[in-house]
Amino acid sequence: MKSLSKTDKIYVAGHRGLVGSAIWNNLISRGFTNLVGRTHKELDLLDGVAVREFFDAERPVAVVLAAAHVGGIMANLHDRADFIYQNLQIQQNVIGEAWRHGVERLLFLGSTCIYPREAPQPMTEDCLLTSPLEYTNEPYAIAKIAGLKLCESLNLQYGTNYIAVMPTNLYGPNDNFDLVSSHVLPAMIRKIHLAKCLREGNDEALRLDLSRRPVAQPLSDFGITADAVTLWGTGKPMREFLWSEEMADASVHVLLNVDFHDTYADHVSGDGINEIRNCHINVGTGVELSIRELAEKIRRTIGYEGEIRWDSSKPDGTLRKLTDVSKLHELGWHHQIEIDEGIERLYKWYLDDLQR
Secondary structure, three states: OOOOOOOOOEEEEOOOOHHHHHHHHHHHHOOOOOEEOOOOOOOOOOOHHHHHHHHHHHOOOEEEEOOOOOOOHHHHHHOHHHHHHHHHHHHHHHHHHHHHOOOOEEEEEOOHHHOOOOOOOOEOHHHOOOOOOOHHHHHHHHHHHHHHHHHHHHHHHHOOEEEEEEEOEEEOOOOOOOOOOOOHHHHHHHHHHHHHHHHOOOHHHHHHHHHHOOOOOOHHHHOEOOOEEEEEOOOOOEEOEEEHHHHHHHHHHHHHHOOHHHOOOOOEOOOOOEOOOOOOEEEOOOOOEEHHHHHHHHHHHHOOOOEEEEEOOOOOOOOEOOEOOHHHHHOOOOOOOOHHHHHHHHHHHHHHHHOO
């Protein structure tokens, strides 16, 4: 596999988001000087003609597809058509134009929600498509499965080197803290921070937060009061979390060092067909904790003295989603940042961001 030069042009789709910005910064820290990014206003990835014109003009040597339509459990439940349509369209446009323009190396970012609801724990890459998906995020998961299969199939038919990585739950700088669409960890941080402001009567901090990220409904509608924060579900589900900058380091490690042929073992079926599948790579820590434990860690970090309550009438989602990261370890990468340090880092980032 030809190595990437520090001056080779690399297009990072979604370079302003949680995932893309972390990958962009990691590439810069490694000395790559020819990065290309476009905001949504500059390039709508749902517009196939615009994407083709972009590739015509820029001719990147490598592509990182970190752009996606993402959201938490509430958004996934309410906007099911948006999650499957927009993600399929983005993937078709970017991966398709990369192939048509001769891009040999591409990194596709998916999610561990691709795995079945009742997958054996921890989840290996080989449990993909072995049983039904979790209902709440099924449309998003199907889109991501289609993306990884597109990469896998292009590699097999055309000899490209399009690698798909499936990160576990991510959190970190530039996270989404919207009370409707955010994922569980940043949502908890903001809710508990706002509850602390209410409890301490810190109107200045409250105004600062709500002016930076306006909320259309009363905070109580989101379970935020001075006395308690009410969170969805029972708190029993187990989750694994990875600091986004570490995900970026793992992803860039894969982009630079891993060849498609490193991602699978040959399996000849009974009818003589060499079946090559499940070539994607889990990216995570291999460590889990309950949502209830996570909430308590966040409460202690923020210093909120009110209650954490649980609304069991709301869905829990998948009960466990722990990744088996053996393949990633064999390919030469391990995580370093544990959850307690990560929560402290993200809360500090959040408070600093309010002052920007």
